[in-house]
Amino acid sequence: MSLRVSLAPYKRTSHLVIRLYVKNQVICRCKVCYVIKHLRKPYPLKQAPKKEYFEIPWASLRAKVEPSFAERSLIYHKDYLTNGRLVVSKAISISDSQVLTAEGRLVTYDYLVMPQATMIPTQTKSERLKEYKQPGEIAVDFPDKKVVLVHEGSRLLEFIGPKAADKTLEWLKSKRVEVKLRQSVDLNNSSEGNNTYITSSGEIIKADCLFVCTGRPPGSSWLQETILKNSVDGLGRLKVDENLRVKGFKNIFAIGDITDVREIKQGYLAQKHALIAAKNLKVMMRGEKEKKMASYKPHSIKVVVSLGRQDAVAQFPLTTLIGLVPGFIKSKDLFVGKTRKQLGLDPHLVDY
Numbered sequence: 001m002s003l004r005v006s007l008a009p010y011k012r013t014s015h016l017v018i019r020l021y022v023k024n025q026v027i028c029r030c031k032v033c034y035v036i037k038h039l040r041k042p043y044p045l046k047q048a049p050k051k052e053y054f055e056i057p058w059a060s061l062r063a064k065v066e067p068s069f070a071e072r073s074l075i076y077h078k079d080y081l082t083n084g085r086l087v088v089s090k091a092i093s094i095s096d097s098q099v100l101t102a103e104g105r106l107v108t109y110d111y112l113v114m115p116q117a118t119m120i121p122t123q124t125k126s127e128r129l130k131e132y133k134q135p136g137e138i139a140v141d142f143p144d145k146k147v148v149l150v151h152e153g154s155r156l157l158e159f160i161g162p163k164a165a166d167k168t169l170e171w172l173k174s175k176r177v178e179v180k181l182r183q184s185v186d187l188n189n190s191s192e193g194n195n196t197y198i199t200s201s202g203e204i205i206k207a208d209c210l211f212v213c214t215g216r217p218p219g220s221s222w223l224q225e226t227i228l229k230n231s232v233d234g235l236g237r238l239k240v241d242e243n244l245r246v247k248g249f250k251n252i253f254a255i256g257d258i259t260d261v262r263e264i265k266q267g268y269l270a271q272k273h274a275l276i277a278a279k280n281l282k283v284m285m286r287g288e289k290e291k292k293m294a295s296y297k298p299h300s301i302k303v304v305v306s307l308g309r310q311d312a313v314a315q316f317p318l319t320t321l322i323g324l325v326p327g328f329i330k331s332k333d334l335f336v337g338k339t340r341k342q343l344g345l346d347p348h349l350v351d352y
Helices: 032-039 057-065 067-073 125-133 162-174 221-225 267-285 324-330 336-342
Strands: 002-007 018-020 045-047 053-055 074-076 084-086 091-094 098-101 106-108 111-114 146-151 177-181 196-198 204-206 209-213 252-254 303-307 311-315 320-323
Touching (some): 057 209, 067 336, 111 267, 252 267, 303 324
Parallel strands (some): 002 209
Antiparallel strands (some): 098 106, 196 204
C-alpha cells in the first residue's frame, strides 16, 4: 500500500451568511462563528449558512485517520447560535443595501462582513463524516505504508523560514517519507482509476490513496459583478483598511484569507480578524466615534505546524523548534478543544 500527498499552502473553506435580526444587520460567509460569539449579546442574530455545520479546517487531515476527532471538529451552527434563527442560503450578489441569495431572496443589511470563501460542494455533516471515514482503514498504521510527498517548490513550508523547512524535511525522511521537490502532478491528466500519477518530470507514481493538499484561490470571482468589484485586487482578495473595513466602504468588513492583509494565512489569525470586526461592529452599532474602533496590525511569523499526533515544528521570531515540545502546544488536539471552548461548547463532547 502506498500513499501520495501533494502539498501546497493550505486554504480554509466554507460559506456562511449572517445578519442581525433587529435594525442593524450583517451578512457574511465564514469564520463568522467568532463574530457571532462576540456579538450575540445583546444583539439577536439571524444566520443563514450554506452548510449546516462549521468545520475546523486545520483538523481535516487528522479527522481522516481518527473518526472520533472528525466528530468533534464538525460543529452544528445551531449548537453555538443559541439565540438566533438558522436559515440555509448562499449569497450570490451584493448591492449597496441588499444581499441576493441563490434562492432569490433579498436580505437588507446595514453592515456586511465578507470572510474567506472557497468554492466547495455543499455536504451535510453526516455526509462529511462518512467521507472522512473512508480512508481510515488504510491509515491506521502509517509505519507500514509508503508515503510519497510531491511539492513543486524548492523547499517545504515556503510560507515560513528555511530552518523550519529543513527540520521538517529531515523529520519526514526519518519516517521514511519520500519527498519529491520541484515537481507537481497534473491531476487532469492522471489516471486516478488506475492509481497512476505522472509528475511534471515524467516520473510515474502508483498510489492506492491520494490526498490533494494544494490551496485553492479565494472564491471571490462573483464579487466582480457586485459593488465590491473595484475593491478586489489582482489576487482576488479584498483590499481592507486598518479597521478591516473594505476600502471605499464604511459599513463593509472583510476577514480571513480573502483580505489583502500582508501576513501568513492561518486559522488563528482569521480568528483574530473576526474579533476585531466584532469589536468594531459594536462600536458602530452603538453610534460611537470611529476613533474608538480597533486597528488590526499584521502579526509577525509565529507558526506551529503539526507533524503527526506528537511532534510539530514551530517557528518563532528568535528560534525554530521541532519535536515533542512544539507538538505539546498543537499536535495533540490541534486546538480543536480550544476552538470549541471559544464557541461556548464542551471541548471534549461530541455533538449529535
